[in-house]
Amino acid sequence: MTVFMRRSSQRAKKMADAMNVGVNLEAFSQAISAIQALRSSVTRVFDSLKDGMKNKETLEGREKVFITEFQDNLQSVNRDLNELERLSTLVGRPSESHPLHNSGLLSLDPVQDKTPLYSQLLQAYKWSNKLPSLSRRFIRRGAELPTGFCRFHIKLQYHAGLASSLLNQQSLKRSANQMGASAKRRPKVQPSTLVLPPQYVDDVISRIGRMFPDMSIELFRPNGTSAVLLVTLGKVLKTIVVMRSLFIDRTIVRGFNENVYSEDGKLDIWSKSNYQVFQKVTDHATTALLHYQLPQMPDVVVRSFMTWLRSYIKLFQTPCQRCGKFLQEGLPPTWRDFRTLEAFHDTCRQ
Amino acid sequence: MGVTCVCQVPLAEGKSVQQTIDILHKKLEQLSAVKQGNFTVDCETYHATGNASGQPTKLLYVMHNSETPLSCLALFEGGPCLTADGNFDVLMIKLKSHFQNAKGHKVESRGSRYRYCDFLIKVGAVTMSSSARGISVEVEYCPCVVPGDCWNLMKEFMQSFLGPSIPELPSVFATKPEGLYVPADCVDTMTQYLELFSKVRKQQVLPGTTR
Secondary structure, eight states: OHHHHHHHHHHHHHHHHHSOOOSOHHHHHHHHHHHHHHHHHHHHHHHHHHHOOOOOSSHHHHHHHHHHHHHHHHHHHHHHHHHHHHHHHHHOOOOSOOTTGGGGGGGGOSOTTTOOHHHHHHHHHHHHHHHHHHHHHHHHTTOOOOHHHHHHHHHHHHHHHHHHHHHHHSOOOSSSOOSSOOTTTSOSOOOGGGOOOHHHHHHHHHHHHHHOTTEEEEEEEEETTEEEEEEEETTTEEEEEEEETTEEEEEEEEETTSOOBOTTSSBOOSOOOSSHHHHHHHHHHHHHHHHSOOTTOHHHHHHHHHHHHHGGGGTTTOOOTTTOOSOBTTBOOOEEOTTTOOEEOTTTOO | OOEEEEEEEOOOTTOOHHHHHHHHHHHHHHTTOEEEEEEEEEEEEEEEOSOOTTSOOOEEEEEEETTSTTEEEEEETTSOEEEEETTHHHHHHHTTTTEEEEEEEEEEEEEEEEEETTEEEEEEEEEETTEEEEEEEEEEETTOOOHHHHHHHHHHHHHHHHTTOOOOOOHHHHTSTTTTOSOOOHHHHHHHHHHHHHHHHHSOOOTTOBO
16 A cells, blocks of 8 residues: 555656646645554554454453444544645646647546657647757867757647648537636537527438438438438348437447337337347447548538448348458457448458 | 248268267357257147048147247138147147147157347257257348248348258248238247148158157
């Protein structure tokens, strides 16, 4: 336990170094030792209870000694707890701002020793920031700076600037919430593509449904404005697609002969399929909906997803393109390539 | 209820019914199929009395399947069929005057039920009046309902444990109005069992297999 405490305090120190420190390190280490003291006094209470009354001459004597001991132990627990509370108020809060914004969350990875990703990332960041000052120092000293050095830094900054502007343009965020901002500062405005009139969504879906004759799409709105689609593909499978405006949120695939409604008559959007093949197809469909992403044109995304899903009409008839067999571990080829729509077994795909 | 294929497996060289069944069980267990209990399919024959002379007596078959324990199926060979609940047997007793039970003709298949991924495999010994007459194997691919879609897939699976003695496409699928592209149902399974039992009734008693 003490080794664990020591390691956790070391880790806490590292984290505190990394995060712009508002933490009182002294108080922090004192608080950790106070926790240890509290733990040992609590253990003492339970040990004394377990040991029971000590051997004395009279019954009253035994009881008295036991009670006094118990009271002493409880009082020491109380003392330690108060000390801990006092120290915890002194420790302070770590700063909210992460130096590397979202990647600061990498510092929460507990396996710090094996994958020191965050500390390496910080070092790389600090190094690239120091580059201009280093190069200036070289120039001041009149040393011949390898031109590649400067050019590299300038190029790095230029590319980083380009990348950040591109990424900020196309908001890839699927949720409306901003990371790291406090509740008060969170903007009330959602990205424009997340708020679309339901009529538009209905039109897009019905247009896509007409594109494919062997696929029927029914639209429900069981909970508010989010559409839930029931896609029936021939006599092979039924898919429930839960949408969020025109973005596909999640999907669940079940067999043609399985029940899609729950006991109260509503669409059952949670239970998994009873068959392993459709559980696999559900996993692949989830991968597909994460793969097909185009934030500014969500209707193209839905169309691509439906085209991909339609390739499952021949789920049981198509052999694997790689091994040529129908079955691998009892499953037919469940993977459909995102570009070519060819069928592969899950274990056969590249 | 998925696509089901029922077939008769010939006995292995020089082995008895029970030994061949054990070989099949071992092959299934090698595939890592899991045993999930037992199954029974039986068929009783009733002669329709009161027919005009000259006409062949119509035979009514009443079948039970442990997969659907609360139902029973009554069918004429090649004719209409009826799905009823368990009390139908009692009704047949009441209809003694019209349908007579041919007691010696009761055929049943009894054995173990295995599950492998989405397949259900039932290997049973076919017996008629306590004499073993053959081996029936039923393979069901549960996720698919259209026989035409998964026939090749099922053939590949059956080949993995039955070896070369894989059956042909059951006639019950070929004779459907749309051929292979209609949903399969439990009547198809029972029709296949009926065909197998009729074949078994006609063939002679296997040597050395009477219990």
